[in-house]
Amino acid sequence: MTPISALWLALFLIGALLFLFYSRLERFFRCFLFTAFTGIGALGIVWLAGRFIAIPLTITPLSLAASGILGIPGVVTMLIFHLI
Numbered sequence: 001m002t003p004i005s006a007l008w009l010a011l012f013l014i015g016a017l018l019f020l021f022y023s024r025l026e027r028f029f030r031c032f033l034f035t036a037f038t039g040i041g042a043l044g045i046v047w048l049a050g051r052f053i054a055i056p057l058t059i060t061p062l063s064l065a066a067s068g069i070l071g072i073p074g075v076v077t078m079l080i081f082h083l084i
Contacts, residue, residue: 007062015069039067042075057082 018035022028043063050057057063057078066074 008065011062011065011069018069035071036068039069039071039074040064042072043067043078046075046079055079055082 018032022031025031043057043059046055046057047059049055063078066078070077
């Protein structure tokens with residue numbers, strides 16, 4: 001298994017667990033959409049700020065999926081992995 005396919009598998013499993021968690025709540029769509037919008041918004045802010053402070057975090061389908069599923073913690077994790 002390649003590292004990229006392992007990342008996709010991990011994102012799928014995390015997304016499935018979050019779906020199970022959120023589906024038990026009454027406000028499923030509100031929580032899910034809030035997480036997705038804040039994550040993608042944070043990715044956009046980091047991408048725009050990165051042009052000025054030299055953090056080359058690119059927007060790819062994998063980074064969009066990670067920020068959409070995991071939210072702001074996903075963006076912070078991508079930044080930490082990039083800076084290591």
